[in-house]
Structures are given as C-alpha cells and as structure tokens.
Amino acid sequence: MIGLVIKSTGKNSLVKAKNKVYKCTLRGNFRLENNFSNPIVSGDLVKIEIVNNENGIITEIFERENLFIKKSLKDNKAHVVGSNIDQILIICSFKKPYTKLIFIDKCISAANFYNIKPIIVFNKIDLLNPEEVNKLKEIEKKYSSIGINFCKISATDRFNLEVVNKLLKNKKTLFIGNSGVGKSTIINLISKSNQKIDSLSSKTGRGKQTTTFSEIFEIDSKSLIVDSPGFKDFYFYDIEKEDVKYLFKEFIEIQKNCKFNNCLHLNEPNCEIKKNIGNKIWSKRFSSYLSIIKELS
Ligand SMILES: Nc1nc2c(ncn2[C@@H]2O[C@H](COP(=O)(O)OP(=O)(O)OP(=O)(O)O)[C@@H](O)[C@H]2O)c(=O)[nH]1
Ligand SMILES: [Mg+2]
Ligand SMILES: [Zn+2]
Incomplete structure (x- = not known):
C-alpha cells in the first residue's frame, strides 16, 4: 500500500494509508541517505507492507518533489523539516517572542532556494501597542512591495484566521518559525487537532519548544499542514x-x-x-x- 508519513521520530513513523494510521518501522536493510539526520520525514510518500491492523513496515520512500532542509547543529547533517511541500508559512511574532528580520529573510531565501512559495504571517497582534502596530505596518509595506504575501493575525482573538484558512485550501503547507510564536495554537484552531501547546517562560518570553517532531494535521483531505518544532536559529545546509x-x-x-x-x-x-x-x-x-x-x- 502507498501511504503518507504524518509523523516520524526516526525509527518509528506514523503512516496514513487508506484512511487508517499504521505504526511503521523501516525495513531492516533500508539504505539511508548518509548525510541526513532523519531518514523519513512528515510529507514523505512511502510504500508499506501491512503486518497487522496497527503495524506496518516501510519498504520504499518515493522520490521527493522537494525538501525543506536546515543544518543540524548537532552533527552538521541535513535535517529535513518537511517534504513534498506546496508553500511555507513563516509564523512570526513582534512580541513574546520577537522574530528577527534576519530570521525571516533566511526563511524566505531558503524557501526560494527550494522553490517553495514563502508567506509571512505575524501572529499575536493582540499584544501590540499603537506604536508597535505602526512599526509592523512599515514592515508589511516593505515585504508586500517585494511581492511577498503578508498577513497579520491573532490566534487568541481568532482575528483573521479565515485569511489563513483560505491560504491553506487544497495545499500542503509547512509551518515554520521560532519556538513560541504560536504555530501549534493556530493549527489547533484551524484543524481541530488538539496538540500540546505551552505557556511561555515568563522570564524570557520565549517558547520552550513544545513541538518536538514535524507532524501533519488535516483541515480536510486535500488541505494539510505540517507543523514543525520551533527553530532556535536557522543555518543553511546546501545553500552556497x-x-x-x-x-x-x-x-x-x-x-x-x-x-x-x-x-x-x-x-x-x-x-x-x-x-x-x-x-x-x-x-x-x-x-x-x-x-x-x-x-x-
Ligand atoms: N497573546 C497571544 N498569545 C498567543 C497567540 N497565539 C499563541 N499564543 C500563546 O503562545 C504560546 C506558545 O504557543 P505554541 O502554539 O505552543 O507555539 P509554537 O510555535 O507551536 O511553539 P513550538 O512548538 O515550541 O515551536 C502559548 O502560550 C499560546 O497560548 C496569540 O495570538 N496571542
Ligand atoms: Mg508547537
Ligand atoms: Zn553588485
């Protein structure tokens, strides 16, 4: 059977095939690409052999249309964040935590390198005072003028979530961003999934990395979101x-x-x-x- 990897922790993967989810391991003699820190990633299309009602074995990974890769600082290997992606939402926040422009520009550059459309989404706009609202407007103007989609939302206030919903329709979208910007919160609201989110560390206002593996959530059968663990920083792997x-x-x-x-x-x-x-x-x-x-x- 052919299935879609919806989560992978390395040795074990959850694969959705014919509307059922199977817990799968990799076939023993599987050849890994030697410079990848994670052999299987959410978004991969795979062939599985069913073992029983709940378990299966991955026997083949189909060629990926694209990969979004960052360098793993642990071992300098390629860490694949998602595969077979149509577009990337760069989730940002002006506050708690502050997303640096350099981070946004790195994400845009990498998206362009991998031929995936980048879209900027600023969440948590409920937290902004009038001065900050104006600063963000200025940033919006600049990015819009270079042709990048930009939207401002508040997951807490449910503000503009329908705009995000519309962007996601019939696409497979990768969510990336610093830890704590609200990726999982947005996904919970949009997909009616119920994953863990965490309160921010009150001292630093930074997130504590609540999501630890990329995982796919469904809005409907054709509109999929890949949630990813927050990036502390972002280093290019194969961009020169x-x-x-x-x-x-x-x-x-x-x-x-x-x-x-x-x-x-x-x-x-x-x-x-x-x-x-x-x-x-x-x-x-x-x-x-x-x-x-x-x-x-
Ligand atoms: N004020 C405000 N808080 C928000 C908003 N969206 C999310 N939060 C809060 O921000 C915190 C972090 O949210 P998460 O959804 O866990 O963030 P994440 O981006 O998934 O973080 P990682 O999984 O660590 O990458 C939670 O306490 C949320 O309640 C928002 O629009 N406004
Ligand atoms: Mg998360
Ligand atoms: Zn020049």
Missing part, C-alpha cells in the same frame, strides 16, 4: 554564498547592471545594488543579505 543574491528576488533585475557578473555586492566597484540601498532596496534586507554572506564565508 554565491546562491544568495538570486534568493533575494528584488535584487535580480538590479544586479544585472553591476559592473561584474559575479558581484557579491560587498566591495566591488560600480555595484548597482549598493547604489540602490535606501530606495529600490530596503536597507534592512541588504543587512540580512550581508549577515547571510558573512555566515557562509
């Missing part, structure tokens, strides 16, 4: 320094006019990107770009 300038989509037309084809917009003469910082290029995006280049150097 030279790739990054193409992952900032607003750079693409402008950088064609840099003097050097291989201009990295650092200290090269006649750099068109540098000339445009503050007008066509948002200075904060350029700062993110520089930080990423520095990290990859």
